[in-house]
Amino acid sequence: MEKIITYKSLYSFTEKIFLAIGCSPEHAALAADVLLQADLRGVDSHGTARLSGYVRLWEVGRVNTQPQIKITYETPSTAVVDGDRGLGLVVAPFAMKVAMEKANNVGTGWVSVKNSNHFGIAGYHAMMALENDMIGIAMTNASALVAPTNSKERMLGTNPIAVAVPADNEPAFVSDMATAAAANGKLEIAQRKGYDIPEGWAQTLDGTPTIQSDILKHQGALLPLGSDEKHGSHKGYCLASVVDIFSAVLSGASYGPWAPPFPAYVPLPTNMPGEGLGHFLGAMRVDAFRPAVEFKKEMDHWISRFREAKPIVPDKKVLIPGDPEREMTAIRMKDGIPINDIVWSDLEDLSTRFHIKLI
Amino acid sequence: MEKIITYKSLYSFTEKIFLAIGCSPEHAALAADVLLQADLRGVDSHGTARLSGYVRLWEVGRVNTQPQIKITYETPSTAVVDGDRGLGLVVAPFAMKVAMEKANNVGTGWVSVKNSNHFGIAGYHAMMALENDMIGIAMTNASALVAPTNSKERMLGTNPIAVAVPADNEPAFVSDMATAAAANGKLEIAQRKGYDIPEGWAQTLDGTPTIQSDILKHQGALLPLGSDEKHGSHKGYCLASVVDIFSAVLSGASYGPWAPPFPAYVPLPTNMPGEGLGHFLGAMRVDAFRPAVEFKKEMDHWISRFREAKPIVPDKKVLIPGDPEREMTAIRMKDGIPINDIVWSDLEDLSTRFHIKLI
Numbered sequence: 123m124e125k126i127i128t129y130k131s132l133y134s135f136t137e138k139i140f141l142a143i144g145c146s147p148e149h150a151a152l153a154a155d156v157l158l159q160a161d162l163r164g165v166d167s168h169g170t171a172r173l174s175g176y177v178r179l180w181e182v183g184r185v186n187t188q189p190q191i192k193i194t195y196e197t198p199s200t201a202v203v204d205g206d207r208g209l210g211l212v213v214a215p216f217a218m219k220v221a222m223e224k225a226n227n228v229g230t231g232w233v234s235v236k237n238s239n240h241f242g243i244a245g246y247h248a249m250m251a252l253e254n255d256m257i258g259i260a261m262t263n264a265s266a267l268v269a270p271t272n273s274k275e276r277m278l279g280t281n282p283i284a285v286a287v288p289a290d291n292e293p294a295f296v297s298d299m300a301t302a303a304a305a306n307g308k309l310e311i312a313q314r315k316g317y318d319i320p321e322g323w324a325q326t327l328d329g330t331p332t333i334q335s336d337i338l339k340h341q342g343a344l345l346p347l348g349s350d351e352k353h354g355s356h357k358g359y360c361l362a363s364v365v366d367i368f369s370a371v372l373s374g375a376s377y378g379p380w381a382p383p384f385p386a387y388v389p390l391p392t393n394m395p396g397e398g399l400g401h402f403l404g405a406m407r408v409d410a411f412r413p414a415v416e417f418k419k420e421m422d423h424w425i426s427r428f429r430e431a432k433p434i435v436p437d438k439k440v441l442i443p444g445d446p447e448r449e450m451t452a453i454r455m456k457d458g459i460p461i462n463d464i465v466w467s468d469l470e471d472l473s474t475r476f477h478i479k480l481i
Numbered sequence: 482m483e484k485i486i487t488y489k490s491l492y493s494f495t496e497k498i499f500l501a502i503g504c505s506p507e508h509a510a511l512a513a514d515v516l517l518q519a520d521l522r523g524v525d526s527h528g529t530a531r532l533s534g535y536v537r538l539w540e541v542g543r544v545n546t547q548p549q550i551k552i553t554y555e556t557p558s559t560a561v562v563d564g565d566r567g568l569g570l571v572v573a574p575f576a577m578k579v580a581m582e583k584a585n586n587v588g589t590g591w592v593s594v595k596n597s598n599h600f601g602i603a604g605y606h607a608m609m610a611l612e613n614d615m616i617g618i619a620m621t622n623a624s625a626l627v628a629p630t631n632s633k634e635r636m637l638g639t640n641p642i643a644v645a646v647p648a649d650n651e652p653a654f655v656s657d658m659a660t661a662a663a664a665n666g667k668l669e670i671a672q673r674k675g676y677d678i679p680e681g682w683a684q685t686l687d688g689t690p691t692i693q694s695d696i697l698k699h700q701g702a703l704l705p706l707g708s709d710e711k712h713g714s715h716k717g718y719c720l721a722s723v724v725d726i727f728s729a730v731l732s733g734a735s736y737g738p739w740a741p742p743f744p745a746y747v748p749l750p751t752n753m754p755g756e757g758l759g760h761f762l763g764a765m766r767v768d769a770f771r772p773a774v775e776f777k778k779e780m781d782h783w784i785s786r787f788r789e790a791k792p793i794v795p796d797k798k799v800l801i802p803g804d805p806e807r808e809m810t811a812i813r814m815k816d817g818i819p820i821n822d823i824v825w826s827d828l829e830d831l832s833t834r835f836h837i838k839l840i
Contacts, residue, residue, distance in 0.1 A: 197588030199558040200769040228587050229556030234770050273790040273799045285723045287730075295726070297719035303712050322712050329793030347706060347713050353662050353681050354706050360656035360802045361720075363787075364644045367654070371646075371779050372770040378786055395782060410559040411593050411731040420730050423754060427737055428722075431632040434688030440632045443719045 125466045126458040127481060133158045135469070135480050136170055142476040143180045144187035145209070153211040156242040161459045164450035165298075167307025168243045170461070174468040176209060176239075178386035185209055185239055191216045198228045202373050203235045207398060210241030214260065214401050218247045221405040225256055229410030234373035237398040240264065240384055244284035245298030245447070251286060251405045252294050255414040258286040259404035263369040265383040268302050269343035270359040271351050274329035276343045277379050280305050281365035286444075288408065290418035292425040296444030301362040302344045303355075309335050309344075314462065322349030368402040375400025484825045485817040486840060492517045494828070494839050495529055501835040502539045503546035504568070512570035515601040520818045523809035524657075526666025527602045529820070533827040535568060535598075537745035544568055544598050550575045557587045561732050562594045566757060569600030573619065573760050577606045580764040584615055588769030593732035596757040599623065599743050603643035604657030604806070610645060610764045611653050614773040617645040618763035622728040624742040627661050628702035629718040630710050633688035635702045636738050639664050640724035645803075647767065649777035651784040655803030660721040661703045662714075668694050668703075673821065681708030727761040734759025 133154050140150035153176075161169030179185040189208030193201045201220050205213035217233040224231025241247065244260040251258025264279025282305075284298040304323040312319050312335035319335045326332045327341040331350075338344070346358025370377035376396040383390070408417040431440040461469065473480040492513050499509035512535075520528035538544040548567030552560045560579050564572035576592040583590025600606065603619040610617025623638025641664075643657040663682040671678050671694035678694045685691045686700040690709075697703070705717025729736035735755040742749070767776040790799040820828065832839040 195771065197766075197769040198586075200588040200765070202770050227557075229559040230589060230591055232589055232765065270787065270790060270799050272792050272794070272797050274793045275791040277787060277790050277799075285719075287723075287726055295722070297723060299713070299716040299719055301716075303707070320711050347716055348662070349708075349712050352679050353708050353712070354658070356800075356802075357658040357660075357706055360644075360658055363654070363802065364646075364656060367646055367780070367783065371776065371783055372767070374771060374779075377783060395779065406559070406591065407556075408731070410556040411561050412554065412733060417730065420733075420754065421726070424726065424730055424736060428629065428636060431629060431636050432634040433631050434633045435631070438631050440629050440636075441715075443715075443722065 124460045124462045126460055128458050138478045149212045153209050156211040156246050159246050160243045162451040162454050163447035165243050171465045182386045199224050201233045205238030210239045213238040214241040214247045218250045218403045221403045225405040225407045230406045233403045235401040236373035236375035244282040248284035248286040252288045255408050257406040260284045261365045262401040263366045263381050265381045266379045267344045271356045278362040281362040289421035292422045301347050301358050303347050303349045370400030373400045483819045483821045487817050497837045508571045512568050515570040515605050518605050519602045521810040521813050522806035524602050530824045541745045558583050560592045564597035569598045572597040573600040573606045577609045577762045580762045584764040584766045589765045592762045594760040595732035595734035603641040607643035607645040611647045614767050616765040619643045620724045621760040622725045622740050624740045625738045626703045630715045637721040640721040648780035651781045660706050660717050662706050662708045729759030732759045
């Protein structure tokens with residue numbers, strides 16, 4: 123049975139847990155905001171479901187809750203940020219602010235980040251740009267779960283790419299996607315419900331297609347977007363590689379199969395070529411191309427035309443990237459956030475341990 | 482029966498055709514170079530197979546062979562370029578040079594282009610950055626052939642994204658991919674050979690999955706990368722949309738279903754919201770992030786590790802993006818470029834018409 127908790131209660135609990143593990147008030151509030159936005163938007167795998175995971179990383183010393191995040195190198199439109207092993211939840215917003223300052227000055231800003239940890243949903247960081255009439259871009263590498271085309275070895279994370287584009291009267295265009303055919307969270311849901319997964323999501327340890335939802339526990343791998351070569355899996359492999367290179371090779375983070383794992387019980391890879399996880403954040407001022415009002419009105423036109431695309435099934439309309447998450451946010455702000463048994467039990471454990479009331 | 486022609490002969494013929502339709506010597510050489518690189522790299526659909534198409538666009542006045550390509554707006558890291566209805570084959574390299582100059586000055590450069598035409602292979606323009614130790618990015622919108630998830634209407638082009646990343650001893654990483662499950666060229670090949678296409682590439686006019694290779698002639702549509710919703714077609718739709726927005730909404734080109742068609746006999750859409758096709762070109766100096774030598778050595782390490790990924794089938798190794806095209810280039814420089822019957826007949830027609838010897 124899942125529990126329902128209000129946004130306010132869950133936010134408050136999460137913030138207090140981050141305070142309890144040593145975050146500054148500012149960082150605790152920010153980290154809670156990033157996680158809660160995932161829960162609100164319906165990306166349940168990336169919200170408070172991960173709170174206990176972040177705590178465990180802190181316990182084993184892989185997360186520094188009082189990081190000195192700093193710019194280690196910069197030009198007018200670029201920077202490298204060292205996250206000092208901080209929570210990606212606070213390191214990425216720091217880097218995105220740097221990108222936006224640079225965009226203010228020279229039109230665009232691009233920041234590659236090393237020595238960080240998982241940053242929650244990519245969309246959060248991309249969307250930071252919207253209020254400044256900027257296009258926001260966010261990507262991150264992650265521990266290897268995805269096998270490139272022809273490979274039986276896991277070499278890349280589900281390496282998401284998010285792009286947020288402001289509009290005028292229409293809500294913003296917000297694309298936020300893993301570069302795998304299906305993100306890990308979808309396999310976890312299938313596992314919990316005892317369902318098989320569709321062919322095209324995963325393969326076994328020897329590279330055979332499988333519908334087994336717990337295959338990652340048996341050294342299987344996720345497949346890149348495209349699923350198989352005939353349907354363009356090499357394109358998903360290309361995209362995940364670009365994310366890995368921009369996030370980690372540009373910054374000096376660890377990449378490919380050496381990206382550090384999220385579960386604290388999984389040992390760090392040996393011979394890591396860089397420091398921690400990497401992210402890549404970008405901001406482009408729209409008025410560095412054309413007047414912002416003009417651009418945003420054109421985006422309204424783009425969006426309304428796509429909404430009017432003739433649907434295959436009359437009552438299943440064509441969506442604009444960001445629509446489902448925005449609708450989910452409205453529902454969950456009103457009705458509360460559903461939390462499944464396993465996550466609820468994790469949260470209760472944190473509650474007991476840190477003497478922080480959950481509801 | 483296909484004919485074989487040497488690189489040199491085909492280049493010379495192509496250059497002369499461009500001269501014959503009024504291009505300057507500089508533009509004719511550049512346009513021929515861009516087309517021939519497609520033929521060499523094995524992207525047969527985007528090379529001289531399109532030469533007669535460009536000529537027809539010139540005939541109907543949609544291509545201006547003596548364009549005044551100019552920057553209409555700029556900031557230190559951005560620009561908008563007006564292609565003056567020129568060949569995308571020369572407009573895009575102009576814009577890429579602007580991007581590289583800006584990258585020289587402030588670390589990165591980003592150029593959105595309007596009023597252009599088809600630019601050949603995206604990879605050509607991205608690869609221009611390599612010799613300057615820059616990462617190159619190129620994308621373009623194109624006439625609508627792809628139906629978004631849930632749509633039976635064609636709304637987006639096969640909108641490719643190319644990313645080129647320099648390495649040191651290893652050849653560069655060059656990813657160049659359509660954001661559709663399969664590009665139009667693959668359907669044309671199947672048609673010519675009388676084969677069916679795999680499910681997941683296309684749908685009929687009413688949105689039903691199909692294996693009919695000539696479905697585009699019957700108002701069918703290509704499917705986004707991911708093929709169906711279960712396998713992430715919404716992600717391919719997101720990617721194609723981002724390409725459309727960066728290339729056309731930022732610049733003021735025509736977008737979505739209004740992108741101008743390549744075949745000269747297809748009337749231009751009515752109520753076009755912008756001018757011509759749009760492109761988006763980016764350049765990032767790698768030493769705007771870390772010393773170039775260090776970065777390139779790290780890329781060598783990335784590449785060699787991915788080459789060593791355990792293959793599923795022992796003799797089918799994991800490839801690095803750019804490998805197949807580089808190998809094809811070596812073969813075709815040596816053995817010549819195969820040209821199919823239909824294209825050969827088109828080239829012969831051009832030869833007759835412009836009194837230019839083909840071989």
